[in-house]
Amino acid sequence: MGPLTPLAAALSVVATASATASSFNLQSNWGNLSPYAPSPGFTLPSGNPIGCELTQTHILHRHAQRYPTSYLLDALSMEAFAEKLKNFTTAHPNTTLATGPLSFLNHWEYVMGTEELLPTGAATEATSGAWFWSKYGRTLYKAPAGMADWSDDLNVFPNGTQRKKPMFRTTSQARILESARWWLSGFFSNVGANNSYPQYDLVIIPEGDGYNNTLSGYCPAATYPG
Numbered sequence: 001m002g003p004l005t006p007l008a009a010a011l012s013v014v015a016t017a018s019a020t021a022s023s024f025n026l027q028s029n030w031g032n033l034s035p036y037a038p039s040p041g042f043t044l045p046s047g048n049p050i051g052c053e054l055t056q057t058h059i060l061h062r063h064a065q066r067y068p069t070s071y072l073l074d075a076l077s078m079e080a081f082a083e084k085l086k087n088f089t090t091a092h093p094n095t096t097l098a099t100g101p102l103s104f105l106n107h108w109e110y111v112m113g114t115e116e117l118l119p120t121g122a123a124t125e126a127t128s129g130a131w132f133w134s135k136y137g138r139t140l141y142k143a144p145a146g147m148a149d150w151s152d153d154l155n156v157f158p159n160g161t162q163r164k165k166p167m168f169r170t171t172s173q174a175r176i177l178e179s180a181r182w183w184l185s186g187f188f189s190n191v192g193a194n195n196s197y198p199q200y201d202l203v204i205i206p207e208g209d210g211y212n213n214t215l216s217g218y219c220p221a222a223t224y225p226g
């Protein structure tokens with residue numbers, strides 16, 4: 001591995017610090033901004049008891065990372081606090097707002113909105129759906145070795161007759177509906193990841209003979225003797 005760039009160096013410093021710090025996990029204490037984490041398991045053994053078969057699985061899943069709600073004790077109180085600081089600074093332009101451990105408040109800006117599912121929440125849901133497919137869906141639908149993704153062909157009764165589509169339930173509230181859709185995209189392997197196609201141009205450089213593809217490890221023009 002080559003020399004660390006400043007960003008990589010900073011990241012590795014952070015990683016070292018958190019690995020050696022106490023068991024306090026900052027990310028799991030962010031409330032509504034915390035990523036989903038599976039429960040520690042209630043000390044129950046995991047896996048199927050020998051000789052048993054999975055015939056159904058149940059999951060009740062909360063929406064993932066979101067902005068605070070516009071409830072008085074949630075976003076409203078934080079917005080009011082930010083406004084209070086701003087009012088103070090405006091009224092006392094030449095006074096230092098805070099010192100010592102609170103001096104970060106001198107540059108602090110409140111940037112959160114309300115209610116919406118965040119991009120990190122969408123990613124959390126997709127990951128969770130993919131994880132659930134891998135851990136339970138494959139077993140339930142008896143996906144054969146080598147079949148990575150969900151297939152309609154698996155959705156049959158033991159006699160081979162096609163079953164009805166699997167059904168899921170969610171609510172109409174935007175962040176919850178979006179969470180459900182992202183989760184299902186993970187479960188059903190939206191491998192094309194192509195819903196955002198119209199938003200960007202992607203240059204797809206072919207690999208293989210006849211192309212000097214510098215993104216490929218075996219680009220002929222990038223192989224050196226010795």
Ligand SMILES: *[C@@H]1O[C@H](CO)[C@@H](O)[C@H](O)[C@H]1NC(C)=O
Pocket residue numbers: 080081083084087
């Ligand atoms: C900030 O100042 C505005 C304008 O004077 C006022 O309407 C508002 O209530 C103040 N906000 C807080 C949280 O004190």
Ligand SMILES: *[C@@H]1O[C@H](CO)[C@@H](O)[C@H](O)[C@H]1NC(C)=O
Pocket residue numbers: 093094
């Ligand atoms: C703040 O400081 C500036 C520059 O030092 C000065 O011109 C201004 O009058 C001061 N304002 C107040 C409210 O004291």
Ligand SMILES: *[C@@H]1O[C@H](CO)[C@@H](O)[C@H](O)[C@H]1NC(C)=O
Pocket residue numbers: 157158159160161
């Ligand atoms: C296959 O099994 C399902 C579920 O037991 C049943 O509803 C269906 O009628 C069966 N189909 C045939 C062709 O036997």
Ligand SMILES: *[C@@H]1O[C@H](CO)[C@@H](O)[C@H](O)[C@H]1NC(C)=O
Pocket residue numbers: 191192193194
């Ligand atoms: C999305 O990607 C998948 C996998 O590459 C492809 O099979 C499918 O045709 C694509 N769908 C659209 C609408 O482009």
Ligand SMILES: *[C@@H]1O[C@H](CO)[C@@H](O)[C@H](O)[C@H]1NC(C)=O
Pocket residue numbers: 210211212220221
């Ligand atoms: C790939 O690079 C090599 C070495 O520079 C060159 O001889 C060859 O013509 C290039 N091939 C293509 C398809 O551009």
